[in-house]
Amino acid sequence: xxxxxxxxxxxxxxxxxxxxxxxxxxxxxxxxxxxxxxxxxxxxxxxxxxxxxxxxxxxxxxxxxxxxxxxxxxxxxxxxxxxxxxxxxxxxxxxxxxxxxxxxxxxxxxxxxxxxxxxxxxxxxxxxxxxxxxxxxxxxxxxxxxxxxxxxxxxxxx
Numbered sequence: 001x002x003x004x005x006x007x008x009x010x011x012x013x014x015x016x017x018x019x020x021x022x023x024x025x026x027x028x029x030x031x032x033x034x035x036x037x038x039x040x041x042x043x044x045x046x047x048x049x050x051x052x053x054x055x056x057x058x059x060x061x062x063x064x065x066x067x068x069x070x071x072x073x074x075x076x077x078x079x080x081x082x083x084x085x086x087x088x089x090x091x092x093x094x095x096x097x098x099x100x101x102x103x104x105x106x107x108x109x110x111x112x113x114x115x116x117x118x119x120x121x122x123x124x125x126x127x128x129x130x131x132x133x134x135x136x137x138x139x140x141x142x143x144x145x146x147x148x149x150x151x152x153x154x155x156x157x158x
Contacts (some may be wrong), residue, residue: 047124056116074099
């Protein structure tokens with residue numbers, strides 16, 4: 001049973017969050033029933049993350065990682081060996097595709113395939129102009145001894 005949310009009230013009271021609402025709608029619509037192969041998303045530091053996907057039986061040539069405009073796509077398609085006749089096949093080798101929406105300024109730092117686990121390292125690099133910065137407070141220079149204020153004398157009319 002799919003639940004649909006109405007984001008119209010949020011659109012009326014917020015400005016500039018269109019992308020967030022679109023991500024939420026896409027996540028509801030595009031969520032597949034099968035999450036095969038299983039994966040973990042790990043926060044490894046303040047600005048670093050790792051996605052680990054269990055890809056047992058896949059070689060590096062069977063996997064493809066693509067990053068384009070905040071979307072990370074990991075696909076796997078195993079090369080079939082026609083000469084083998086399986087009596088029992090318990091290790092799934094079916095093709096898969098995982099899509100991960102990444103926040104602004106998050107980029108792929110590297111990928112590694114070891115012991116049947118594909119690790120994709122991500123890092124958030126906020127540009128210098130967008131980082132918080134300390135603003136120095138300047139004080140007004142103190143004035144020296146105050147000069148006598150000029151007084152205007154009215155001329156007397158005789």
